[in-house]
Amino acid sequence: MSMDTRAAPYSTGPGTATGPLVLLGIETSCDETAASVVRQAADGTVEVLSSVVHSQIDDHAAYGGVVPEIAARSHVETIDGVVKRALVEAGCDWSGLDGVAATAGPGLVGGVMVGLSYAKGVAMGRGLPLVAVNHLEGHAVSARLGRPVAYPFLLLLVSGGHCQLLEVRGIGDMSRLGTTLDDAAGEAFDKIAKAMGLGYPGGPALERLAATGTDAGAERFDLPRSLLGRRDCDFSFSGLKTAAARLSQGLETEADKADLARAVQNAIARQLAERSVRALDLFSESHPDLDRPAFVVAGGVAANATVRARLTAVAEARGFDFVAPPMAYCTDNAAMIALAGAERLRLGLTSDLAVAARPRWPLDEARALSDPTHAPGRKGAKS
Structure with missing residues (x-):
């Protein structure tokens, strides 16, 4: 089309x-x-x-x-x-x-x-x-x-249908720094949750299950790290989605499913953080005069606590204020x-x-x- x-x-x-x-x-x-x-x-x-x-x-x-x-x-x-x-x-x-x-x-x-x-x-x-x-x-x-958020700011828009990094200079004045090459992060959450039989909506269900897993248990699942080492700001989640859906078919216990859910959540949060770091650096290079600009994270995935924690950490490390909309x-x-x-x-x-x-x-x-x-x-x- x-x-x-x-x-x-x-x-x-x-x-x-x-x-x-x-x-x-x-x-x-x-x-x-x-x-x-x-x-x-x-x-x-x-x-x-x-x-x-x-x-x-x-x-x-x-x-x-x-x-x-x-x-x-x-x-x-x-x-x-x-x-x-x-x-x-x-x-x-x-x-x-x-x-x-x-x-x-x-x-x-x-x-x-x-x-x-x-x-x-x-x-x-x-x-x-x-x-x-x-x-x-x-x-x-x-x-x-x-809260008041001054223009310009860096935006990570991450939801079920969209995953983009944008420089927002004002209403109607935005430039895209990176985008997903295939699936959005929220779509990956939903499709993996569906493969695991977690029901709809899948993202919140997977987050609840991941909270009962452990990081040690999550580490035993070998999930791909797409675009690792690339210098652009794009994302890719299709490989992760496929690998997680395949791994879910062999799991029998709820503990195993919880650990896989935690592994998926950690992997998505990690990629969002890794690609955002590149965009944060590019934004800083373009706006050296700004003191603690805002890194805004919006969209449904912004409600995920693990994602928020990872992105808050990278924002702080790069001298940005992490800002997200109220949960509602x-x-x-x-x-x-x-x-x-x-x-x-x-x-x-x-x-x-x-x-x-x-x-x-x-x-x-x-x-x-x-x-x-x-x-x-x-x-x-x-x-």
């Missing part, structure tokens, strides 16, 4: 906003229907007035993963109630909003269309500006929901979409009602189009 190269059409409004902004955010890119109301003050501080997430875990559990058609149908059935609940919990009505933001991609396009269409209806019916948001940009700013905003949520929308609206950037849902939408579109090593067909280019 060829890569969708269309950018969301942003138009420039009358000028930058100088006062507080209240945005409704809508997120439907995968298996969670979410709505949130966020207030961003003029100085950039953020208050999440409400954040409602309707999870579809029970709908997909029998299939061991997300079924796109089921996800889209659930979004249609629940989105109106989720949005109205978010407004009620925020103590806000339609007249109190300055705009509406919605994920326009990347993601399961059926679900994205549901949320984006709903937002278009709100924008048209209520006379509000619409901001189409890149889901990955939402993750990029999610740490700012918990690591996984998919609408607060991050509302904040990304507020930051764009503050710059006077809005979207036309003709904006289309995009299954693929790289944050660093220029590199995805120009760099043959990040060509269509690789996960990093699709993301």
Whole structure:
């Protein structure tokens, strides 16, 4: 499939906003229907007035993963109630909003269309500006929901569908330093957990099992260390995924499974740390004037305690502040979409009602189009 190269059409409004902004955010890119109301003050501080997430875990559990058609149908059935609940919990009505933001991609396009269409209806019916948001940009700013994080910063975006290292200079101004060559870290967690019979969602289940294993027991499993010694910032988890799935077939006791889960978790955390060290050094070389810049880790895998510990250690060793979103905003949520929308609206950037849902939408579109090593067909280019 060829890569969708269309950018969301942003138009420039009358000028930058100088006062507080209240945005409704809508997120439907995968298996969670979410709505949130966020207030961003003029100085950039953020208050999440409400954040409602309707999870579809029970709908997909029998299939061991997300079924796109089921996800889209659930979004249609629940989105109106989720949005109205978010407004009620925020103590806000339609007249109190300055705009509406919605994920326009990347993601399961059926679900994205549901949320984006709903937002278009709100924008048209209520006379509000619409901001189409890149889901990955939402993750990029999610740490700012918990504390002020100054631009520029280094971002590790690590989730079920994405694994990228990016230099974030501001909203809409990001450069990718590295990406996965095959599977994302969260996908590896989920697929290995499925092979081990741990159920869905796999990542949290594997983390719980790994907590009962031992490091000594984990060391007996020979798992590959992909890209070891390479000087770039890319990732690869397919070899680890295949090896772990094969090893799991010969295990009989729960203790053995726990040790393998711990080995997998340690291996993923190690590779994330090893590749991040290279990006931290590159960022420092590019910004020698910054004193303790932020190393932001966002996405669902950022909730894993072992991953956090390893990345905190490498950040500290390189003179960076480790920053992660509050746990509630690591996984998919609408607060991050509302904040990304507020930051764009503050710059006077809005979207036309003709904006289309995009299954693929790289944050660093220029590199995805120009760099043959990040060509269509690789996960990093699709993301």
